[in-house]
Amino acid sequence: MTVAEKKHRIIEPDSLIGKRIAKMDAPEKASGRTRYIHDINLSGQLHGKILRSARIHALIKSIDTSAAKALPGVHIVITGADIPDQRPIGVAKDHFPLKVGRVRSERDEIAAVAAESEEIAEAALKLIKVEYEDLPVIGKPEDAIEPDAILIHPEPHGADGTHLHLKQGTSIAHKGKPDNIAMRFDYAHGDVAQGEAESDVVLEDTFKLHYVTHCCMGVSGMIAEFDASGNVLMYSNTQVPFLHKREFAEYLNIDPARIRIIQPPIGGGFGSKLDIYPFEVICLYLARAAKRPVKMLFTREEEFLASPTRQPVLLTLRSGCRKDGTLTFRQVHTLHDNGAYTSWGATTPFVMMQTFSSLYRVPHCDYHTAAVYTNNPYAGSFRGYGNLQATFAIEQHMDMLAQSIGMDPLEFRMKNAQDAGEVTGQGMSFKSCGFKECIRTAAQRSDFSHKFGENQANQKAPGTIKRGIGMASMLHVGGGAKIYPSDGCGTILKMDDFANVTLITGASEIGQGSETVLSQLVCEELGLPISAVTVVNNDTAITPWDVGVHASRTTFIAGNSAIGAAKKAKAKILAVAGKKFEIAEDYLDLRGGFVIKADSGEAVIELSKLLRNLHFQDKAELVMTTFYYEPPSVHQDKGFKGDVSAAYAWGTQVVEVEVDTETGNVKLVKVTGAHDVGRVLNRLGIEGQIEGGIVMGQGYAFTEDLMIENGHMKNPNFRDYKLVTAPEIPEMDVAFIESMDGEGPQGAKGVGEAPAICMAAAAANAIANATGIRLFELPFTPEKVYRALHGQTPKLYWKPWKAE
């Protein structure tokens, strides 16, 4: 290239947005080189293990750890009595990490050991003697609200770590509960009595949603170390490092500044790492006592026993419509099985009520939840956060209402679906809304209407294999959720002398591909290839604050934050270039590693050269910027009203099944999805999210079942829990509706949770289309389907909880 040619070099426009960009961390992961928490070992490290309750509900009469302490290789053995400053943990601060005086579930932590090896620690656990006095067990949430039910949390927790027998003058950390109600949620808009009076059809049904759990392929674990000055270093798989840093500090009674959390790559999250669990605090206690690093890893059985679950829900829905297909009202009562303690599962009504109030236009809505204590495993947050349960009920009733007025289910939905510009009774404002297009697209691509009619006509025809098609739609937050004082994310961006970018973001990577998407967004602003970006996202001592990975918020919130930092860097670069070449900076742009003339694409200077010129001069400068993005959403008021997210995601899924009426076996044949994602940023990544979500929803609907009988988990292993395997997956056809959200990064909205939400509801509708039989209880195992087909399923009914 001659000098003249180089000078007039034209840089063609290029964009990474919407392309299939491979995940940046994939080569390391596919080579087995990625070091997960399980693969990290610190010199001098001890191994921690926890003794769990051998009973479901009992008083602890005595604990004898002397034999365990005497075992060679054992460094530390602790019980609640050894930790006088234990503070209650969890969303309602209703339990100690190490239980004192009383155990309330099978998983309860009683003692812990730190030893030279895992084997020694396990052997030591077996030497700990505990005497119990059994108490009656509450195994069903319905029993927890009976007037004579035994109380699960009768006594107060002292702030000094005592429980049951408080000393005089002890300040109270959790005062105990006079009943078994952990949390109540009551929401209303309009007047349901009026809505019911205006209805031509009213339906009331009870739905029962079961226990499932995350089954992250990497088991839970942590490494904790205190340095000589008492500073804490934690290797943790938390999804919310900054909130947890503060919380851990509270539990350790130290300044949060003393806590540093490093997040190694995570072997699956799905919401499971959103709360602090007892094992993490216990690991810290062990490390503090041992003055050595302590590593704690679960076994798979322990992962089942001691991980949070999706919230099991008993739900009675009453809803109505007019003959013309207009929805009139919805009244919902749910009973949430909270388990023995309160984690995020109790707060799923935040999301559930949004679906009831706002997925379709409902003029009158009344919603009540009681989350009650039982002696079952306690429920946490799980991808979809209550929305799978809510959608299961709503979308079945949509079909049933349509059927009772003789209207096509598709037409019925279109008539009541939300549009852009609407503000719902709950105060949610839909600025971008591709809902109707989702319904239309999924229906067209699956030939829904034709197949629906054909299958219905075939219900009574000869033959044992019946085909069915069903649809369900969803609404979920897609622009963060203002739950905490801030819903923001910080970014620090620096450029080196060769025009490489280091993107330091508060947003955690949990396998979803955020580092790749954030890099794409930065490259789009700075005109650089993805290979120019290094992402730092895993160390609270380095990264700026972020509220954490939850509520499908990372692409939207961290994306806007990264764009903000990149725009500031770009402005500085263009100002420097403009001055140097005496061109107004408005006429300049960045593309392909060059500063270019915006109109012609003509290269002005190589970006790396410009950056070096800026750096190596008398008034030396670097390009380094920061940005904090806070979404323009608001906190809900006390009545749960308010525009809590900056954008909302929509989706419709159509499920096709084959029901074998002789065996009750249901084959999932095909899923057609249409998702309003705002805009596709990384096609490869977003397809992966949707497909993974569909199959997770398939598991929820058909195979997965964590069997809890009177507080006892019967199947804490993969063999009996039954995750979906490769041969069982359906054909998947996924379409994206690009509604180009005005606030979203490049128009995008969050999609992480969306794809798992509709599956169970759509599957129920498909089975009904195939057989004429409605299933109100998950999962749709062959036994359940067979019984229902043979009229052996008694009608579920749960008497609605009366709001006080």
Next chain:
Amino acid sequence: MSALKHDIEFTLNGVKRKLTVDVTMNALDMLRDAIGLTGTKYGCGEGECGACTIQVDGVSLNSCLMFAVDCNGRDVTTIEGLANDPRADALRDAFVEHGAVQCGFCTPGMVMQADHLLHKHGHPDEACVKRGLEGNLCRCTGYKKIVDAVVACGATE
């Protein structure tokens, strides 16, 4: 704790080595803890998830179900052992390009199983790949992109 020990000699990723192992130790713990190759993952310890898949004498198996002493005299390959194999490079590239990796925890086991499958079947079709990966669980991807990657890799050979 003083378990009976046994001396073994075997080929690991093309290199001969000697080791003294507890007779109760499984091959997974030997690889990860005694030798320090952490690419092979613990997912369940009960042969139900496939995250610990290795190849022994060219056959894929769950290393958590194999005693370390049974490696004696055998030819053992782990995910790290595929580093210099061009055929395995193509497979890894296919995983990356097809988006078959999310959290990545199941991926080494998947790659080992897929590598075995391609050796055995050459150009497996979709049904064959699904069947072949049946014993490997993945919670993130929904399997589709993993199956696509393996089918595509087989088709280009």
